Structure formats: C-alpha cells, structure tokens
Amino acid sequence: MTTQAIGTSRGGIDAGIAVRAYLAVTGIVLLLMMLFGFTMRLAQAQWINIEPNTFYMILTMHGSGMVGITGLSGAAVMWYFVRRHVPVSTGVFVANLVFFLVGALLILGSGFIGGFAGAWTFLYPLPEHSGGLWSANAAAFYMLGLLVIGVGFLLLHLDVLRGIISVYGGLGAGLGAKQAFGLAPEKDGPPPAVAAATMASISNIVGIVIGAVVLVLMLVTLYVPSFTFNTLLAKNLIYYFGHTFINVTIYMAVIAVYEILPMHTHRAWKTNRAFYLAWVLSTLMVLTVYPHHLLMDFAMPTWMLIAGQIISWVSGLPVLLVTAFGALTNVYRSGIKWSVAAGLVFIGVAGWAIGVIPAIADGTVIVNSVMHNTQWVPGHFHTYLLLGMVAMMLGFMAYIGGGRAPSRLGPAGLWTFLIGGAIFVLAFLAGGAASVPRRYAVHLPGWLPYDRVGVIGAGLVVIGTSLLVTRFFLALRSPMSGDGIR
Ligand code: HEM
Ligand SMILES: [Cu+2]
Numbered sequence: 001m002t003t004q005a006i007g008t009s010r011g012g013i014d015a016g017i018a019v020r021a022y023l024a025v026t027g028i029v030l031l032l033m034m035l036f037g038f039t040m041r042l043a044q045a046q047w048i049n050i051e052p053n054t055f056y057m058i059l060t061m062h063g064s065g066m067v068g069i070t071g072l073s074g075a076a077v078m079w080y081f082v083r084r085h086v087p088v089s090t091g092v093f094v095a096n097l098v099f100f101l102v103g104a105l106l107i108l109g110s111g112f113i114g115g116f117a118g119a120w121t122f123l124y125p126l127p128e129h130s131g132g133l134w135s136a137n138a139a140a141f142y143m144l145g146l147l148v149i150g151v152g153f154l155l156l157h158l159d160v161l162r163g164i165i166s167v168y169g170g171l172g173a174g175l176g177a178k179q180a181f182g183l184a185p186e187k188d189g190p191p192p193a194v195a196a197a198t199m200a201s202i203s204n205i206v207g208i209v210i211g212a213v214v215l216v217l218m219l220v221t222l223y224v225p226s227f228t229f230n231t232l233l234a235k236n237l238i239y240y241f242g243h244t245f246i247n248v249t250i251y252m253a254v255i256a257v258y259e260i261l262p263m264h265t266h267r268a269w270k271t272n273r274a275f276y277l278a279w280v281l282s283t284l285m286v287l288t289v290y291p292h293h294l295l296m297d298f299a300m301p302t303w304m305l306i307a308g309q310i311i312s313w314v315s316g317l318p319v320l321l322v323t324a325f326g327a328l329t330n331v332y333r334s335g336i337k338w339s340v341a342a343g344l345v346f347i348g349v350a351g352w353a354i355g356v357i358p359a360i361a362d363g364t365v366i367v368n369s370v371m372h373n374t375q376w377v378p379g380h381f382h383t384y385l386l387l388g389m390v391a392m393m394l395g396f397m398a399y400i401g402g403g404r405a406p407s408r409l410g411p412a413g414l415w416t417f418l419i420g421g422a423i424f425v426l427a428f429l430a431g432g433a434a435s436v437p438r439r440y441a442v443h444l445p446g447w448l449p450y451d452r453v454g455v456i457g458a459g460l461v462v463i464g465t466s467l468l469v470t471r472f473f474l475a476l477r478s479p480m481s482g483d484g485i486r
Contacts, residue, residue, distance in 0.1 A: 015083065015090050020476060022076035022097055023397050027469035029069045029104070030390070034465060036062040038458045044443045045451035053133055055441035056117035060142075063120030064107055067246050068149060070385060072100050073393045074252030075156055078200060080396075081193040081255045086163035092155050099152025106145030114138025119439070121242055122146075124218055124234035128225070136222040143215045143222075150208045150215075157201035157208075164198055174198035175283060176276030186272050192258035195276060199283045200251040203244050206287060211241030232299055236290075243290040247316075250352060250384065251282070253392040254323055257345045260399050261327060264342040265334035269326060278318030285315035292363040296372050305365065312363030316356050324353050340410035340468075344395030347418055351387025355380050358429060373439070375450075376432025383425045386461070391417070394468050401475035409474075413467030420460020427454035 036058050042048045043055055050058075079093050110116040115134040118127045127139035164174040168190055175198045178184035189195070214237035220227050258269045291308025294300050327349045336342065358380035361367050371377070394417070398410060431450035436443070443451055 013090050013094050015093075018090055018094050018097070019076055019080050019400065021094075022072060023400060023472060024476070025097065025101070026069055026073040026076070026393070027397070027472055029065060030073075031462070031465060031469060033062055033065040033069060034458075034462050036065070038455070038462055041451060041455045041458045043441065045448060045455045046443070047452070047455065050441075052441040053115065053117060056119070056439075057111045057115055059439065060117050060119050061108065061111045064142075064146070065104070066385070067120060067242075067249070068100065068104065068107075070249040070253075070389055070393070071149075071153065071245060072097070073396075074200075074249040074389070075153070077256045077393060077396050078193075078197050078252040079156070079160070080400075081259050082160060082163070082197040085191055085194050086160075086167045088163045089159050092159040096152035096156040099148050099155075103145040103147075103149035103152070106141050106148065110134075110138045110141035110145065114141060116142045118142070121238060122215075122218070123238060124214070124231055125221065125228075127218060128221055140219055140222050143219050147212060147215050150212055153204060154208050157205050160197055161201045161205075164194060164201075168194065171198055171202060175280050176271070177280050179271075179273055180276035180280045182273060186276075189271050189276055192269050192271055192275070193255045195271070195279045196251055196255050196258070199279050199286075200248045202283055203251070203286045204248045207241045207244030207248070210237050211245070214238055214241070232297060235294060235297065239290045239293040243293060244286060246381075246385070247286055250389045250392075251319070253348070253389045253396070254319070254352075256392045256396040256399070257323060257327060257349055260341050260345045260395060261330050261336075264339060265330050265336045267330055267334055269330060274318075275322045275326070278322040282315060282319045285311050289315040292368075295363075295365050295368045309363060309365055313360055316359070320353055320356055324349055339398070340414055340471075341395045341399035343414055344391050344398055344468075346395075347414075348388050348390075348392030348395060351391050351421070352384045352389070355383030355385075355388055355425075359384065370435075371432060373437055374432040375428045375436045375438045377438055379425055379428030379430075379432050382428060387418075387421045387425065391421075394465070397472045398468065401472040409467050409471040413464045413471060415464070416460050416467065417464030420457050420462075420464055422457070424454055424457030424461055427451070427457055 039048070039050070040055060040058055040062065043050045075096065079088060082088065114137065116127070116130075116138040117133060118130070118139065122139075122143065127143065128136070130139070161171065161174075165171065168174045172178070174190055174194055176189040176195050179186050179189035190198075214234055217229055218234070221229070262269050289308060289311040291300065291304045292312040295305055295308065327346060331346070358376065362371050362376060362380060427450050431447060431454070432438075434447070434450065436447045436450060
C-alpha cells in the first residue's frame with residue numbers, strides 16, 4: 001500500500017499511534033455500551049430485575065454512547081484513509097479524541113451520578129421536566145457533554161475539508177460534482193475516500209451547528225424557566241442533528257469498504273459517474289430527509305412530511321446501491337483471499353443494505369402510523385448500525401491490528417458476531433411486527449419470548465465483539481504491522 005501519506009507526522013504525535021488510540025477507546029466503549037444494551041434486554045426478558053428509572057438511564061447512556069462511539073470510530077476510518085490523499089492535522093485529530101473523552105465523562109456523570117434519563121434525543125422540554133428524577137444540573141451536564149463532543153467533531157471536519165480544498169480546489173471538486181454531471185472525465189474524479197469524506201464533513205458540520213443551537217437554547221431554559229421556545233421547532237432541530245450525525249457514521253465507515261476490499265481483490269474500486277452522482281445526491285438529500293422522524297406530528301406542514309417520506313425512499317439508496325453493486329463487482333470472480341477484515345466489511349455492506357429495507361418501510365406514513373414507537377424501529381436501525389456500520393468498523397480494526405494475532409480468534413469472533421447479530425435484530429423486528437412498543441422498561445408476559453431470543457442474540461454479539469476487540473489489543477503488543485501509516 002501507499003507508504004508515507006501526505007500528512008505523515010510533522011513532529012508531534014504519530015498518526016499511527018493516534019489511530020490506534022481511537023480504536024482502543026472504541027473497543028472499550030463499544031463493549032461497555034453493548035453490555036448496557038444486554039442489560040436492558042435481560043431486564044425486558046425479566047431474567048434480571050432493575051428499577052425502571054435505572055432502565056431509562058441506561059437506555060439514555062446506551063443510545064448516546066453508541067451514537068458517539070460510532071461517530072468517533074467512523075471518524076478514525078475517514079481520517080486514516082483521507083489522509084493518504086490530502087494533508088490533515090494529527091493535532092486536530094487527537095484534539096477530537098480528547099474532546100470526546102471529556103464529553104463522555106460529563107455524559108456518564110449526568111446519568112450514573114445525576115440520574116439523567118431523558119434519552120439520547122433529549123427532546124425538549126423533557127430534560128427540564130424530570131418529575132424530580134434528575135436535577136437541572138444533571139440535564140445540563142448531559143447537554144454540555146454533547147456540546148463538547150460536537151466541538152471536537154466540528155474541528156475535525158473543518159480540518160478535513162480544509163485539506164480537501166487545498167488539494168482539489170473546492171468542495172464540489174472533492175465530491176466529484178463535475179464527474180457526476182458528465183462535465184469532466186470520470187478518471188479525473190477524486191478517490192472514493194475523498195468523495196465520501198467531503199459529503200460526510202459537509203453534512204456533519206451543518207448538523208452539528210444546528211444541534212449546538214438547540215442545545216444552547218435548552219441549556220438556557222434549564223436555568224431560566226420563563227424562557228421557552230417552540231417545541232415543534234426544537235424537535236425539528238434535534239432530529240435534524242440526530243438524523244444527520246448517525247447517518248454520517250455510516251458514510252464515514254463505508255470508506256473502509258472502498259479501501260479494504262480492493263486490497264484483497266487487487267482491483268481498484270470503480271468510481272464512475274453513477275458513483276459521484278450518488279454522493280452528490282446524498283449530500284443534498286441527507287439535509288432534507290429528517291422529517292421522517294416527525295411523521296406523527298400532525299402540526300408539521302404537510303408538504304414537509306410528504307417531502308420527508310419521498311426523500312426517505314430515495315436518500316439512502318444511491319450511495320447504498322453504488323456501494324453494494326461496487327462491492328459485488330469488485331469481489332466477483334476476483335479470486336479474493338478472504339481475511340477477517342475483508343469478511344467484516346463485506347458483511348457491513350450486506351447489513352447496511354438489508355437494514356435499509358425495514359427503515360424505508362417505516363419512513364412511509366401509513367406504515368409509520370402502525371410501526372411508530374414499536375421495536376420495529378430499534379430492529380431496523382440496529383441492523384444497519386450493528387451489522388452495517390459496526391461490522392465495517394470492526395473490519396477496519398481487524399485491518400489495522402490483524403497481522404500477528406492468534407489466528408482462530410478472528411474467524412470465531414466474526415461468525416459469533418454475525419450469527420448473534422442476526423438473531424438479535426430479528427428478535428427486535430419480530431417484536432415490532434407483533435406491536436411490542438420500544439423504550440418500555442417493563443414488558444407484558446406475551447412479549448417475553450421475543451425478548452428472550454433477543455437476549456441470546458445479544459449475548460453472542462457481546463462474545464463475538466469481545467473476541468475481535470481482544471484480537472486487536474493483542475496485536476497492539478507487536479510492532480505496528482505493514483499498514484503503511486508510519
Ligand atoms: C450487543 C449489542 C447491542 C445491544 C444488546 C443493544 C440493545 C439495545 C436495547 C435493548 C435497546 C432498547 C430497545 C427498546 O427501545 O426497547 C437499544 C436501543 C438503542 N440502541 Fe442498541 N444495542 C446494541 C448495539 C447498538 C449499536 C451498535 C448501536 C449503534 C449506534 C446502538 C444504538 C442504539 C440506539 C440509538 C438506541 C435507542 C435509544 C433510545 O430509544 O433512546 N445499539 N439497544
Ligand atoms: Cu432519520
């Protein structure tokens with residue numbers, strides 16, 4: 001692979017160590033958050049007993065922790081690969097990790113010490129009205145934690161865009177806009193990592209700024225109760241931010257697919273006009289699709305809901321299609337030698353594609369009015385996040401730290417993760433189809449069979465992920481293997 005990328009350490013922190021630090025933090029936080037999820041599933045299955053207050057606190061910590069850690073690890077994938085093409089600052093990259101850790105501590109403190117349980121979506125005015133369960137300070141710590149994490153990501157994405165502009169001359173060129181519209185030869189387009197990083201950074205910058213606006217307003221309402229603002233506006237701003245941030249985690253992680261599969265097939269990833277067009281379109285659509293979270297809000301302007309529904313059907317699709325098709329054609333008859341890394345990123349594409357189908361169904365008004373707030377929703381998003389995004393990211397982790405780890409650990413981890421993951425998400429989807437509500441601490445007897453199958457799947461996911469993370473940590477002991485980053 002390319003050695004000595006453009007941004008290679010100019011004194012100061014070594015980029016290889018920084019990426020490994022990101023992944024080490026990811027391994028630990030991911031497993032911790034999975035254990036939180038496992039605990040919730042055990043409680044719903046009535047195999048353990050926890051207070052509802054504690055359940056909702058754990059739900060809040062799991063939701064924000066998972067969204068945060070997929071963001072962080074997605075950023076590691078993006079930065080590692082985009083850095084081969086454009087100059088980026090290792091200092092900013094490390095600063096983002098520090099901001100993340102500080103924010104994560106604030107958030108964990110708000111939950112485990114302050115009892116904050118307003119869900120990761122902190123829907124206004126819930127944080128302010130805890131019914132005595134948590135204080136204004138606890139809610140403030142939570143929101144400050146999100147703000148601090150947002151600042152880190154903002155700096156990182158700005159730095160990535162600065163690097164892209166310095167090499168390609170503009171954001172349109174970074175996306176391959178001319179290629180998308182047939183105005184320039186396909187072969188002169190940016191590499192896939194650059195197009196994806198441009199899209200991800202533009203979207204996340206807009207989303208984070210909007211998120212910061214609503215967080216600051218809500219912080220004021222905590223201490224100045226006479227200050228209020230429109231709840232529907234707040235919900236729009238929050239879901240704009242939340243939808244964008246979580247979607248961008250996938251758009252960053254997918255870069256691992258574009259880079260790792262070709263190393264195994266010895267075929268370059270084909271970037272044609274459709275590829276660039278897909279990335280241009282999703283940059284536009286990710287900004288307009290969030291109203292699918294508000295389909296049951298009758299006070300929303302109808303045209304926005306209709307737009308949200310239609311764009312939901314098409315917004316994820318272009319990039320998904322070019323990626324799935326690209327992955328299949330890259331692998332087909334290539335004589336690929338599968339490794340754990342290649343297997344995981346391939347599973348990631350499949351998990352993403354499969355998970356989007358029930359998501360699109362739910363983004364449709366008539367389906368949403370039945371499935372809204374059932375476990376259908378965690379069913380679809382765990383499919384494309386766990387079996388999609390996290391699988392791609394674990395593939396990246398295996399690629400960075402694969403080399404000299406014991407050989408059995410990887411395949412055993414991969415299969416346990418895959419089988420467990422499938423059982424786990426199917427249990428959610430089946431529960432949703434049977435109208436089991438989401439976000440309920442206490443389940444009725446008729447719902448328990450779904451929950452119990454879910455526990456088994458979740459347990460296997462935790463075991464499989466532990467094996468893969470252990471493999472990564474064991475590989476850290478040996479000198480950095482030939483991934484060309486030093
Ligand atoms: C072992 C793996 C995992 C387990 C056992 C697990 C378990 C759970 C459970 C039980 C819930 C609550 C479902 C309900 O509403 O009834 C939940 C919600 C959620 N999970 Fe996971 N999960 C896992 C992995 C992930 C991953 C990888 C992500 C990635 C982002 C994630 C993000 C979320 C989010 C955003 C929520 C919604 C929280 C809310 O409703 O406010 N989870 N999870
Ligand atoms: Cu959404």
